[in-house]
Amino acid sequence: MKYKLIKGIFSKKGDRIRRMKNGKDQKIRIRIRTEDIMLAPSIIVLIAVSIFPTIYLLYATFFNYMGSVDKPVYIGLENWIKIFKDMEVFNSWKVTLIYAFVSLTLETIIGVGIAVLLYTIPKARNIFLTLWMLPIFVAPIVTGLLGRFMLNSSYGLYAYLLNLIGIKRDLLGSTGSALLCVILMDVWEWTPLITIVVLAGLEAMPTAPLESAEVEGATYLQKVWYVMLPLASRSISVALLIRAMDVMRFFDAIFMSTAGGPADTTKIIGLRLYEVAFRFGDIGYAAVIGISMLIVTTLLGRIFVKLWYSGGGEYSA
Amino acid sequence: MLRKRGLIICYSILTVAIIWSLTPIVWMILSSLKVEANMFSMPPVIFFRPTLGTYIYMFTEGGFLLYLRNSLIAAVVTTFLSLILGTLGGYALARGKYKRQKDIAFWVISTRMMPIAAAIVPLYLMFSKLHLIGSLFSLIFAYTTFDLPFCLWIMMSFFADLPVDIEESAFVDGATKWQTFYKIVLPQVLPGFVSSGILAFMFAWNDFAFASVFTSPDTQTIPIAASLLVSQTGIQWGQAMAIGTIIVIPMLILGLISRRYLVRGLTMGALK
Numbered sequence: 327m328k329y330k331l332i333k334g335i336f337s338k339k340g341d342r343i344r345r346m347k348n349g350k351d352q353k354i355r356i357r358i359r360t361e362d363i364m365l366a367p368s369i370i371v372l373i374a375v376s377i378f379p380t381i382y383l384l385y386a387t388f389f390n391y392m393g394s395v396d397k398p399v400y401i402g403l404e405n406w407i408k409i410f411k412d413m414e415v416f417n418s419w420k421v422t423l424i425y426a427f428v429s430l431t432l433e434t435i436i437g438v439g440i441a442v443l444l445y446t447i448p449k450a451r452n453i454f455l456t457l458w459m460l461p462i463f464v465a466p467i468v469t470g471l472l473g474r475f476m477l478n479s480s481y482g483l484y485a486y487l488l489n490l491i492g493i494k495r496d497l498l499g500s501t502g503s504a505l506l507c508v509i510l511m512d513v514w515e516w517t518p519l520i521t522i523v524v525l526a527g528l529e530a531m532p533t534a535p536l537e538s539a540e541v542e543g544a545t546y547l548q549k550v551w552y553v554m555l556p557l558a559s560r561s562i563s564v565a566l567l568i569r570a571m572d573v574m575r576f577f578d579a580i581f582m583s584t585a586g587g588p589a590d591t592t593k594i595i596g597l598r599l600y601e602v603a604f605r606f607g608d609i610g611y612a613a614v615i616g617i618s619m620l621i622v623t624t625l626l627g628r629i630f631v632k633l634w635y636s637g638g639g640e641y642s643a
Numbered sequence: 644m645l646r647k648r649g650l651i652i653c654y655s656i657l658t659v660a661i662i663w664s665l666t667p668i669v670w671m672i673l674s675s676l677k678v679e680a681n682m683f684s685m686p687p688v689i690f691f692r693p694t695l696g697t698y699i700y701m702f703t704e705g706g707f708l709l710y711l712r713n714s715l716i717a718a719v720v721t722t723f724l725s726l727i728l729g730t731l732g733g734y735a736l737a738r739g740k741y742k743r744q745k746d747i748a749f750w751v752i753s754t755r756m757m758p759i760a761a762a763i764v765p766l767y768l769m770f771s772k773l774h775l776i777g778s779l780f781s782l783i784f785a786y787t788t789f790d791l792p793f794c795l796w797i798m799m800s801f802f803a804d805l806p807v808d809i810e811e812s813a814f815v816d817g818a819t820k821w822q823t824f825y826k827i828v829l830p831q832v833l834p835g836f837v838s839s840g841i842l843a844f845m846f847a848w849n850d851f852a853f854a855s856v857f858t859s860p861d862t863q864t865i866p867i868a869a870s871l872l873v874s875q876t877g878i879q880w881g882q883a884m885a886i887g888t889i890i891v892i893p894m895l896i897l898g899l900i901s902r903r904y905l906v907r908g909l910t911m912g913a914l915k
Contacts, residue, residue: 359739359820360819360820360821361734361735361738361739361820362735362739364731364732364734364735364739364824365731365732365735365736365739367728367731367732368728368729368731368732368735368791368795369732369747371724371728371787371791372750372751372754372791372792372795374784375754375784375787375788375791376750376753376754376757376788376792378765378769379762379765379766379769379788380765382765382768382769383761383764383765386764386765386768395768395771396771396772436660439656440656440657440660443653443656443657444657446645446653447650447653447654447657450654454657454661456899456902457661457664457665458657458660458661458664459664459898459905460664460665460668460895460898461664461667461668462898462909463845463891463894463895463897463898464668464891464894465848465849465850465851465866465890465891465894466849466851467849467851467866467869467870467890468671468866468869468887468890468891469667471869471873471883471887472667472670472671472887474878475670475671475674475880475883475884476667476670480683480685481682481683481684481685483666483670483687486685486686486687514663514664514667518664519909522905522906522909523906523909523910523914526906526914527914546645546649561910561914564910564913564914565910568909568910568911571756574756574758575756575757575758575759576759576852577759577760577852578850578851578852578866581851581852582851582870582873595760596758596759596760597760599760599761599764600760600763600852603763603764603767604767604856609764609767609768612764613764613765615760615761616758616760616761616764617761619758619760619761620757620758620761623753623756623757623758624753624756626756627749627752627753627756628749630752630756630911630913631745631748631749631752633913634752634911634912634913635745
């Protein structure tokens, strides 16, 4: 190297000044393209809203904030050691897993089923789909509120109807049914998402395979199983991944309906973190839980990006 | 594809599905129009004289306008910022031939997928250091963690779909990249632009978790107002249902407007 960089700044023209060994300055032209100027603000803001907070989250795991938020005490790996022995956090992961698994299974079965049925009736498809998908737009906090209202044992509509067929209990208040109730709330809100995604996949698929199945005398169920579902499989996986990540993202509905109770049976991991941080004030420990959640969502994100880039085919559904 | 009997089964299942998905929403709206006495009577009262009493109370004595104002400011500013930055950035990423395009894309998507609970903690620490807790700025900043990567990514997928030829011929005719961008490219993605904006707005409008930590009585948003009605002693269901209705109705309308690009928005452009 004949010269070394001494000023990393850009001059007005976008030149970079380098000082040669013999002491003379040399201008080296750096091309800044219009695209770079367009991208720069987003990148700067993204660093502020994502990279910096993530580093801060990691940093916070080494401190104890219980005494004061402004003057945390350095405690090394204590929070990290604690999480491996914490049965409550372990239990929350278990609840999250059950919650995610059961709701995603139900949502897939019902959502795909409805999509196939809607695909079967082209004429009435639009109106049915429009009405079916309305819950998607309901704020999760309102879903929680509604769950609580509809299931209230003394004046809830659903509780009343269940009462008529002999089910008499405090549905959100008993350990046996609360998790099922919050799962059904999730199913109510998000099954239509699976439906619209899968339906879009079905609508994008070529009609030739269906027609040839028709010629060969396949029954309706055979067509669904052997032709439609395989062709829609990518859209099903995309929808499932999105939902899996959203289960990690949100906890509003559960917060509003059961607040994680009774006896922590509905306390998914996000809600646990929220409580640890803002009810018990143990922000350092909450940060460790946050890191563990980030690891899971990053893994899911990786799979998602792979799927995303695999969609460049003829019909990307 | 189905014969008559099959079709009947098909329509019946769909009807049941729709009753299931609509009942809570309809029940909420009906309850918000009832007087308290009717609201709690079981068997349920279906025919009643609707009253706007709850709404009138909320807007006059209930101080609801403040919540509405806060919600609107936070959601509108966030959407506006994210959409402008995201559209520019999305275009640059789609056309700029960056070597690390995939890495940037992965970074963007992981930001979008960041669990709210995990994002709240560092933001809370940052804001309390800077004494920003309780300001609408903190809320806007928090919503941007989701809305910017969302808009950037979706707009990128829209731009990537456009054929490059038109832009190239514009360059040949002597247009600058900026001119090409807003005179030729932007009009073509306008519907996508609007629906991404709607979904970004919806996220901010519907949020509860961030707002529950970052707001003070002056800056509380509508979802917080809803949660405040729940107390140890009980819930003011009349107002709760009215607030729920006010949160939900505009989103239903906006959601249906953006329907055409909904799949794309909800799947982050993985499906079109």
